[in-house]
Amino acid sequence: MGSVRLYAAVAAGSFRRYATYRVATAAGVFTNTVFGLILVYTYLALWDERPDLGGYDQAQAVTYVWLGQALFAALAIQGGGFENELMERIRTGEIAVDLYRPADLQLWWLASDLGRMLFQLAGRGVIPFVFGALFFPMALPGDVGTWAAFLVTLLLAALVSFGIRYLAALSVFWLMDARGVMQALMVTGIFCSGMTLPLNAFPDALGDVVQALPWAAQLQVPADVLMGESAPLGAFAFQAAWAVALLAAGRLLQSAATRRVVVQGG
């Protein structure tokens, strides 16, 4: 019970920490709204040419855009969450201090990242989404059940997102330089999460592949549940399977990595 309180405190601290950057949050809201506008117009033109592309109608395509902008910062889709800090701590060796703490490394960072996500969802996500709903026709469900299912997919998406970035961060134990890893996170995140185009609108075989990868759990799956395109239970199963696999892989890599740590005496 005591440890639950510890991780809750870590999450709350992280939430508060991000909440102090008020101007940066407002600036982020502005940027996400601008990018959402640009994307909405391109999608509308695209769906004008090909109505029903990927099984979406125009309202669904618009909803997808604004959901992507709402989740972009929260799920750190192109990176930029806790992992930057962890990679820096591994690179500088400060990680040795973290390993002495009477807390689990993975849970500690998960709690901290969940706190960050929660703030960025509320602080940076809601306004662009509401803006989109006010000025563009969107396909939003009217029943509470679908919204509840959507919230579950968001939580699972958060776990998958964390799982991917934790693995990426731990790789710095071997690579030493984080820049390549961060670039890889950006490329895979933007492309495979469907930030450029919904994954179901990708051409045939490529579409099948990206929809089976874990990145699909971050934007495509929550969007499809919200818009009633896929059944919640199947969606939960897909996300949960990836979350478990990634978190377990993170555990394994963590124990391999921490055995490598050599504390240099001063």
Next chain:
Amino acid sequence: MGETSRLVDGVRAYLLIAGMWIRAGMTYRVSFVVTVLGNLLLSGLDFVGILLMFSQVDSLGGWTLPEVAFLYGLSVTAFGITDLLLGSSEGLGARIRDGSFDTLLVRPVPVLAQVAADQFPLRRFGRVIQGSLVLGWALFAVDIDWSAPKVLLVPVMLVSGAVIFGAIFVAGAAFQFLAQDAAQVQNAFTYGGTTLLQYPPTLFGKDLVRGVTFMVPLAFVNWLPASYVLGRPYPLDLPTWVTFLSPLAAGVCCALAGVVWRVGLRSYRSTGS
């Protein structure tokens, strides 16, 4: 005379600082090559997105793939040049917050040159390469009835485009004096601007097109001159001669950005830490 020598000073300082960072970056050659390739790949992602869209349709807003690639190549190359030369100014807010901006002020070198050359990231050359490759392909693939003014317009667009983006970078940096952790607002205009210009103007609402023509004159980077080159009517029914106004728009932007920068710099108060 004084203004000219200050400019020469600034450029010389810029080159020296940039040169220092290039030498530093070259220390780890493999890492450098990998990051340039990574940047090339990263900046190419949005073009992959466009290719994916065109795998499903033949035209977007009435424009074909080579035509969109022409817009894309112009926008990304011009922006890439600016991002390489001035992109570091994004970090100004961070320097103000941690107090290290003060050290730039006491050096006998123009501040803007120091801010722009700070950590000069040669890896950003990847975007210029990627933009030029797409532009090169578009020039071959697109169906244009070339004439002397059209040929001349292509380099003019690249240079004026880079200058217009440069003015936005400088104005954005000046804004950071006011709002110290608002680098994201700058991104909306710089990265957002170049993304917007990658797509045909026919896609966007009239008000948005008006805004980026008359308020933040992004349309002069490629939309207006490229419409002329491609022989397409401009959506706001502007007369043809506006096509040739890009250098003028760039000059005006530069002058305004200079004023904004000075006002911003004068309003700077150190954090005192």
